[in-house]
Amino acid sequence: MRYLPLSKYKYAVQNGDDPWVNVENEYQSRLNSYAVQKTALFPLLTYRNESQTSKYPIFFLPLPEILELADQFRLNSKRIEDLAMQLPGLAINQFLNSLLVSEIFYTNDIEGVKTSKIEIGTVIQENSLKVNGKETTSKRRLGSTIKLYQQTQLGKPIQIQTLADFRKIYDRLLKGELTKNRLPNGELFRDRLPNGESLTISSSTGVVVHRPPADEEKIQQALSTLIEFMNDDTTPALYKALITHFFFENTHPFLDGNGRMGRYLLSSYISTKYDRFTGFSVATAIHAHVQKYYKDFVEADHAENRADLTLFIQSLLAILISQQQENITNLSRAKAELDAAKDTINRWTEENKESFPNKTDLKLVKQTLFYLAQSKLFSYQPALGIKDNEIIESNKRNGFPMAKTRRTLDLLTDCGAIQLISKKPKQHEITII
Missing domain, CATH: 1.10.10 (Arc Repressor Mutant, subunit A)
Structure with missing residues (x-):
């Protein structure tokens, strides 16, 4: 039998036993498997009737399909770096800037925030200028956002050791992008909303699929455990990045900009641990499969699945790999064109040198x-x-x-x-x- 979400397992197994007993037995079998990767992260999960629980720890099983995808991801990353090493520095920077244009454009577009690729390109150029030998940040919209990505491009990884570090990154990433009523209303994160309102995440049809923690105290508790997880090397880096992405989005610590923040964290981590080309393609990859991406989140947030992220990890790996393969194709084609251009330049110079x-x-x-x-x-x-x-x-x-x-x-x-x-x-x- 193929690996099924626990929410669907009860429909697939019909042995005469109580379906819920079958689900519980399967859950315990997965959770206590010899190969299981279990964490100390307890997300807030939502049932169909909108009741909630946080009693299940995040875990996943490294299925053969996941191991194969993880190997492919690492091989692709190595292939990309090998291709990049064959290119001049200017070509690498230009290609990365092109990826950055798309990354910023698509991470905003996913949230319905409209930007212009030409505008983004202009800001990249202005951010690259130096005044009296010092770095500058464009005064235009997205200047601070793009600068944060560019520092990652230059090999300056982010460090998250305290709760305040999340807020510092958020403020830089979303500077000038949020209206006053969408700024955090707590000390660092969002807090309870007025008039008894609650923050909800709904499907495209308006059905509530998740209610993140309601107040700042719970958010701080969740993110404190996330910081410990992020700085612990027990879980392999690639899986840790994807689990962190899910848990941050599940916690939803801000009133607005959580998606952009979550994708930036994933982008930065992959850029640091693997390669910048893959890191700068996270939002681009997700945008190309955005409906699948949201569906995976809904499944992972569903309490009946008991924080089993096996299929979430498998799906997100496949999404990232698809963009890696496109990057490899584009880099290979551009390298071949550059080799041909070099021959053309040499030939043109020889033919015209007498003049x-x-x-x-x-x-x-x-x-x-x-x-x-x-x-x-x-x-x-x-x-x-x-x-x-x-x-x-x-x-x-x-x-x-x-x-x-x-x-x-x-x-x-x-x-x-x-x-x-x-x-x-x-x-x-x-x-x-």
Whole structure:
């Protein structure tokens, strides 16, 4: 028999015994299995009649299907990193920025929050600027949100040791995104609502599927146990990331922005433990399977399933792997195009060198064109592409004077190999590939 949610198990087994006895026996068999992975996390689960319980600990069984998916996830991550190592630094950064555009766009879109990919790209560019050698944060909408992701991109993992750390991350991630009445109404998190109202999570048809903890004291208790779990290495990292994602969403500690916060935490963790390309594809992957994703949460929150996250983990792994495979395809294709572009640049330079002014540095010509080729092939949009001043600085670090790069850019423009696409800041695009 295939592995079934406990809520459906009673319908599948008909041996003459009381169905509830069958379910209880199956639950005890799973919970006490030799292979079980059991936690000290007790989520608040909801029955169909909206009564609740928190007596069941989260557990899962590493089924052969899950072990195979976990192996595939790790192999894909290694494959992505191997592909990235074959690419120049500029190409990697451009590709990551393209993923980041989609990640921010889709994590907002899942919640019905509308943003523009062009707007996101502009903020990424502004956040990348330095003033007097110091990092800056765009004053535009999403400036703080994107900066948090970019720090993850630069290898600065988040640390959550206290309850206040959750709030600090939340404030940065959602800065400027929430109306005053949607800000936390407790000390750190949400607290009881006025007039006896309660926070509910409903299905698309309006049916209440979950009621998270009602007050801040219960939220703090739940998240305190989550912090212990997050900083304990007993559970393998990949499974821990997915369980943390579920438990955070189940606790729903804020009035708004829980989904965006939960996806950011998962993104950051995967980026740190595995690879940034997969980490920056979490919301993109979920958006592509959003109905399945929500259905999995409903099943996992259902009290009759007794905090068994086996099928939740299996499903979410499959969702993430699908996006990994797309990243591998896109990286492989872009690498092949970049290799072909390099050949084209070498051939074009050789064919046109006789028309260049005396003492033109062919190495500088090729390097400048190669920067622009990386930018064109790996950028989501031209606005995210490399700027002239960045080319000048990069060439300077490689021993080419700034004036020589400027003359080279003028030469290549006159030859039609590149064209001006922006005056402020000055930016060119390669035309020979």
